[in-house]
Amino acid sequence: MTTMQEQLNQQNDPADVEKNKVMGILAYIIFFIPLIAAKDSRFAMFHANQGLVLFLAAVAVNIVGSIIPVLGWFFILTLGNLLIFVFAILGIINAAKGEMKPLPLIGSIKILK
Template sequence: METTTDNGKTVAIIAYIFLIGWIIALIMNNGNKTALGSYHIRQSLGIMCVGAILSIIAGVVSIWILSVIINLALITFWLLGFITALQGEMKPVPVLGEQFQEWFKGI
């Protein structure tokens, strides 16, 4: 039987497994909300949203080096968030992590 802490950590980790993982984590968290799970669901959503917006911009301006830099930054942010979730900690990703918590506070 999972405790609330275990459930929160599981949700936090699943939130970083692509879009389908994020949806599963959101559903799991709605059934048994935890601060850790909610925190990482917001972080992951923020990374995905910023990634989508920056990818569109990079595609429009067609500068391949910009696209490479954006992808490297997104992978770095994803890894940092994922590692923090594995450790059961609530550390924001660099640059916009605190904003993600504010923007998506309804989740």
């Protein structure tokens, strides 16, 4: 039995991965760059989707954290944004290694096709 990650990595085109590693990395900083520059790349689009989901999670954390006074400011904003930062670093590492590995907790959400 293979995991989702193994299935994704088996379907990688090595030339596509090598050509679009930078786009995969940029997807976690500014998710829409690969949507414009590498829309035909399966690798870049996977990481653009992960970057978009991460961005939406960051927006949600910041909205919820600002609505809830005191506890939200100290706990939700601090811990939530730290978690978002860690997930972004994990995504950048995966893209740099040429892997299509979903992020923990939110990686299974598909917005882009």
